[in-house]
Amino acid sequence: MKTAIITSETSLNHDTGSGHPESISRVTSIIEKLKRNKKLIWKYPTTYNREIIKNTHSEAYVDDIENSFPLEGLKFLDGDTVVSPGSKNATFDAVGSIISAIDGVENKEFRAAHCVTRPPGHHAEKDKAMGFCVINNISVAANYLISKYNYKKVAVLDWDCHFGNGSYDILKSNKNIFFSSLHQYPYYPGGGTEDQKGDYNNVLNVPLPAGTNSSEYFDAYEHVLKRLKEFKPEFILMSAGFDAHKLDPLCQLNLESRDYYEITRRALETTKKFCNGKVVSILEGGYDLNALAESANEHVNALLEFN
Secondary structure, eight states: OOEEEEEOGGGGGOOOOTTOSSOTHHHHHHHHHHTTOTTOEEEOOOOOOGGGGGGTSOHHHHHHHHTTSOSSSOEESSSSOEEOTTHHHHHHHHHHHHHHHHHHHHTTSOSEEEEEOSSOOTTOBTTBOBTTBSSOHHHHHHHHHHHHHOOSOEEEEEOSSSOOHHHHHHHTTOTTEEEEEEEESSOTTOOOOTTOOOTTSOEEEEEEOTTOBHHHHHHHHHHHHHHHHHHOOSEEEEEEOOTTBTTOTTOOOBBOTTHHHHHHHHHHHHHHHHHTTOEEEEEOOOOSHHHHHHHHHHHHHHHHHHO
């Protein structure tokens, strides 16, 4: 079984304006790096019924978003989240990419996939765009696995440097989902404390202080692995943010590129008897282009090695 990279040309049309950290170069830097690996399968977004998104976001919000993209110029959905005419297709193709990834795993085309898309998603709440995010792609994926493929235990691991507040908002009340977020705290967007455990004790937040190094990070990560083992997930989804890297300009954690190999490998090794390596990840943060490309490559190398 192989590993796939799902990406879309429309990601390059999501213009956020000069100087915005969530830039087109983020996906091009990763793709340029991954193209050197001849073992990867390359796929593109599938078409899908957008009603799927309404299992995650409110109908009013989805209808509003459909009409929020400008015909020209830039528009701010909040203080950080900028969209342009090309953002509409990019936003909905990001969802199509993670659906394509899941369908590919379920149809045994490959066992694992990484979606290199933008805009990211984990800050988007049920009724709100924020933090560069419009649609919460990872939550759409979790709900899709449950509704389409009847999964009973889906794990969502978020190791972006920022708390996945949107994913928490959407997933905390679903007893079939275990959600975990390791993140810098206190930091944007707020929240993500240990006492936010979800409605079914199905959430584990691991707040980390600024300056956390690799050794300290992996000590904390053991708590996630323990809960994963207890949960026994049938499928793993990863919010793959790479901004906990020591070179990232938007965070103050101190991971190395190689650490993303270990984050991925340890999760898959811990859960192999439950989900047999079934994993789909999607790009979230990461804003130093060299560190981002290196870290994503390490993540994908772990997916390849396991599969």
